[in-house]
Amino acid sequence: MLPFSSLIVLDKSAKSPVFIQIATAVAEHIRRGVLLPQTQLPGTRALAAALGVHRKTVVAAYDELLAQGWIETLASRGTFVSPKLPEVQPLALEKSPAGPLSQQAGFDFHTKPLLAVPVLQGSDALSFDDGFPDVRLAPWDAYCRAYRSVVRKGFRKKLLFYGQMSGEHSLRAAMTDYLRESRGLPIDLDKVLITRGSMMAIYLVAQCVLRPGDTVLVGNICYTSGNLIFKHAGATLQTVPVDARGLDVDAIEALCQKMPVRMVYVTPHHHYPTTVMMPAERRLRLLQLARTYRFCILEDDYDYDFHYDSSPILPLAGADAGQNVVYIGSLSKVFSPALRVGYVVAPAEVIEELARLRRIVDRQGDNLSEAALAVLFREGEMRRHLKKAQKVYHRRRNLFCELLKTELGTAVEFTRPSGGLAVWAQFDPAISLSSLVQTAAANGLRFSDGIKYSSHLNATRLGFASVNESEIEQGMAILKKSISRYR
Ligand SMILES: Cc1ncc(COP(=O)(O)O)c(C=O)c1O
Structure with a gap:
């Protein structure tokens, strides 16, 4: 029998009642493994004598331990440490100073002042925003129904486990059809990667294509979050004038004659932020230059789906015989930015590499949400929504x-x-x-x-x-x- 009189030290002057002190001490010894599961505890009379307390005090302590699940009584056999212990609180490695975690790290790390810029957040206030959709119009009920049904089916399938790095298969297939039908992109499944928004798409492409010191041409003015990503990848930015027809392609040619250019970032459908459209003749010249100087055109088609006065000019990617265009877009303007679903269309070998890069930051997207969106595409819900919007x-x-x-x-x-x-x-x-x-x-x-x-x-x-x-x-x-x- 363990020496209970030394294991349980009582302080009769303390505020907490003696039976609680006994129960706490026994529970602590069980937690620490001093009293192992199924160990027999002394009878109430014997323990009361050993501790110099009234027997009723020990009975009350055992009742408390029973109620908390630390011990069990077996008829005509006695009291034992329970074989199944209650959930235990993890023990601190060492006594830590009280209070919240400090603001300062105990190690050196790198900060990038470049990235310390304000970030947009939604608000319920009345606002004329940057050009976001009315998320109240999106078919949320249909999305929720599709999500429920995907989760139910997921139990029978592998959907609820790790999936493909390039995106949930059904959404890649739906997106392939949608991009082919809506934009005339001559693509199939292995040319499409689903990302978390076009922001991630720009990041992955920058990591894949750029090396420190490479030159990226961007408009003056342009999408500054894209600039952050290019700079973060170590690129040097050169700006190109923007006029009423988008990026000045003569200026691009002049720069290509002066220096090696690795990438041109362009939003030809509606130049961001000025909204002007790049006409066909400039687009063809840009494609020609890309072929001649072997640069990558990163075509960010952030709001292709909304045009009011005439049919839109098809994306550069659809006329790209030289495989120089990486085309990106997202459902942020179509449905809601909260979904975080975007895509990249590129030559298959680039998509493979992007998927590998994606894996080390995010493994994969949200399988369930992607599969639910695929249902909306398949059932025509997305087309109806777009028409209405x-x-x-x-x-x-x-x-x-x-x-x-x-x-x-x-x-x-x-x-x-x-x-x-x-x-x-x-x-x-x-x-x-x-x-x-x-x-x-x-x-x-x-x-x-x-x-x-x-x-x-x-x-x-x-x-x-x-x-x-x-x-x-x-x-x-x-x-x-x-x-x-x-x-
Ligand atoms: C031009 C442009 N590209 C990319 C994005 C990123 O969108 P998301 O990451 O939500 O797809 C935005 C967002 O407003 C944008 O305006």
């Missing part, structure tokens, strides 16, 4: 542009965009955008001050798609009132 956004664009003109007059210059989800608005230089943004926010409307696009243009993107007609009217009234302070 296109009509709604068309109306909103018209109203938005009409009010910009009639309500704000000469305070804002803009060209009505033929597609996409935002207007590029240049404000009268007499109105400081950064100060206007603050006034409007105080009045209940949010929008960007445009600094992230350019610090000297006094221009910004005003999204019209995520706000309904009455919200557009409300927002415009606030904008008008806020501007009146400056005139």
Whole structure:
């Protein structure tokens, strides 16, 4: 028999009752493995005598231990440590100082000041955003139904385990069909990789194609989050002028004659942020240059699906005989940015390498969500949604542009965009955008001050798609009132 009188040390002057002290000490010895499962404990009378306490105190301690599941009593045999122990709290390696974890690390690590930039977050406030969809329109009920059914079926299949690094098979297949039908891309399954948004797509392509010191050409001005990724990969950025027809291809050619160019990042459908469309003749010249100088064209087609006045020009990737284009897109503007589903279309050997790179950051995407989205594509739900959204956004664009003109007059210059989800608005230089943004926010409307696009243009993107007609009217009234302070 273990020496219980020395194992259980009592403090009769302590605040906690003696029976609790006994129960706590016994539980602690069980937890530490001093008292092993199925060890017999002394009878109540014997333990009371050993500890110098009343027998009823030991009975109460045993009752407490029984209730917590540490011990069990077997009829006419006695009291034993339970063979099945209650869930135990992990023991600290050493006594740590009380309080939350410190802000400072105990080791050296690398910070990249480059990456320390503000990041956009959703808000319920009224806003003319960067050009996001109205997520209230997306077929969430159908998505939830598809998700449920995928999970149920998943129990019989391998869907609930690790899957393919290049994306859930059914979504790759659905996406292949969709991209072929909607954009004329001559592709099959092995040319498509599903990513978590086009942001990840840009990151993977940058890691795959760029080496430190490589030159990437980007527009002046362009998508600055893309620039971050290229710089993070060690690339040197060279800017190319942007005019009413997108990137200046003559300037690209001039740079190619001066230096080796590894990549050109382009948003030809609606140049980001200015929304202008690159015409066919410039696109063909760009493809020609890519073939001659062997650079990669990274074509970011972030809002191809919305066009209101005419049919869109097909992507560069569809006319790319030289296999120089890597085409990326996402469902962020089609459905919702929260889904984090994007894709890359590229020659098969590039897709294979991208999948390997993806594996070391994310292994794979969300199988279940991807399979649910594939159901929406297969059942025509996505097509119906796009058709509906296109009509709604068309109306909103018209109203938005009409009010910009009639309500704000000469305070804002803009060209009505033929597609996409935002207007590029240049404000009268007499109105400081950064100060206007603050006034409007105080009045209940949010929008960007445009600094992230350019610090000297006094221009910004005003999204019209995520706000309904009455919200557009409300927002415009606030904008008008806020501007009146400056005139
Ligand atoms: C031009 C452009 N490319 C890429 C993205 C990234 O989108 P996501 O990662 O949500 O697909 C955005 C987001 O607004 C964008 O405007």
